[in-house]
Amino acid sequence: MNRCLSTLAKLDEEGYSAPALARLADRRAFPPRLEFTRADIMEIRTRTAAHMSISGVQEKISLRLHRGKLQPVTEDGEYILKPIPGLALPRFQEDVPANENLTMQLAEQIYGIHTAPNACIRLANSELAYITRRFDRRRDGTRVAQEDFCQLMGKTPESAGPLYKYGASYEELGQALRKYCSAYPVELEKLFRQIVFNYAVANGDAHLKNFSLQQTATFGDYVLTPAYDLLCTKLHLPEESRLAIDLFAEDEEPESIATYGFVTGADLLDLASRFGLIEQRARTILNDICDHRDKARDLIARSFLSDEAKVVYQAIFDERLRALEIRG
Numbered sequence: 001m002n003r004c005l006s007t008l009a010k011l012d013e014e015g016y017s018a019p020a021l022a023r024l025a026d027r028r029a030f031p032p033r034l035e036f037t038r039a040d041i042m043e044i045r046t047r048t049a050a051h052m053s054i055s056g057v058q059e060k061i062s063l064r065l066h067r068g069k070l071q072p073v074t075e076d077g078e079y080i081l082k083p084i085p086g087l088a089l090p091r092f093q094e095d096v097p098a099n100e101n102l103t104m105q106l107a108e109q110i111y112g113i114h115t116a117p118n119a120c121i122r123l124a125n126s127e128l129a130y131i132t133r134r135f136d137r138r139r140d141g142t143r144v145a146q147e148d149f150c151q152l153m154g155k156t157p158e159s160a161g162p163l164y165k166y167g168a169s170y171e172e173l174g175q176a177l178r179k180y181c182s183a184y185p186v187e188l189e190k191l192f193r194q195i196v197f198n199y200a201v202a203n204g205d206a207h208l209k210n211f212s213l214q215q216t217a218t219f220g221d222y223v224l225t226p227a228y229d230l231l232c233t234k235l236h237l238p239e240e241s242r243l244a245i246d247l248f249a250e251d252e253e254p255e256s257i258a259t260y261g262f263v264t265g266a267d268l269l270d271l272a273s274r275f276g277l278i279e280q281r282a283r284t285i286l287n288d289i290c291d292h293r294d295k296a297r298d299l300i301a302r303s304f305l306s307d308e309a310k311v312v313y314q315a316i317f318d319e320r321l322r323a324l325e326i327r328g
Helices: 018-025 038-051 093-110 170-180 184-200 255-260 265-275 279-290 293-302 307-324
Strands: 061-066 069-072 079-082 118-122 128-133 146-148 212-215 222-224
Touching: 018 118, 018 128, 038 061, 079 093, 093 118, 093 128, 093 184, 093 293, 093 307, 170 184, 170 265, 184 222, 184 265, 184 279, 184 307, 255 265, 265 279, 265 307, 279 307, 293 307
Parallel strands: none
Antiparallel strands: 061 069, 061 079, 079 128, 118 128, 146 212, 212 222
């Protein structure tokens, strides 16, 4: 089955659908295949690493779209390209790009979470890589004021040690959002939906640096950025903890841990209460995450994951939804 490399919609031949091209490239020509391989990416990254500011441990390079071609650049990049990681993973190493694309599409298409434009793309040898359009640049190239929650909360390696990205809870993240967002009632609901979704897809990498605020062009206030770096990390790391950071401040353990041994929907409703969300709104968000199994199953089946990885991804997702359905 030929599919859109971004939205996973059926196509006559593999490439990009019109909606995908609108988001990825403002309807400009966008290549479904690059002219270099993963080995070339490693060489480019080594050569340009001192000039790039893209954070994270996964291999990444910056690209710019010029006359229908994506070219590596050291500044003013429009896109971030992530190939299959070089660091050995316990399982499904080659499925990482497809995993991130699938998880981002689940968030956007099915669960109403605004995400960074993203897609898979073929390298010169047909291997898949993941590509995402940067949202911290305007179309004229100027920067958008933006800070992640490590920056907002003063978490640095110097102040909080090497695990600084994990040095606060989701409850405290919500408190920081309330402090910096004038429209915090709306943004707290968006944050809560992201946290629930991350739990549903077993994203154990949803730490403080993977949530950010950016300034709006209209009013100059701050809102959550589009979601980014969403993937089912448990697909590759089966022994990973169920949450990237604690739910509650001061190392308070969720009540369900004693009863079930894992976090449940009841704990997330407790988090919503601490955020100050209306209970019925929080329950509606939980229900929304749990009530679209068939749509999610269809998207998983159409993804670029290997057949074995699809089965495991689906099983992880189903198990997490069962946990979210426990409300008392």
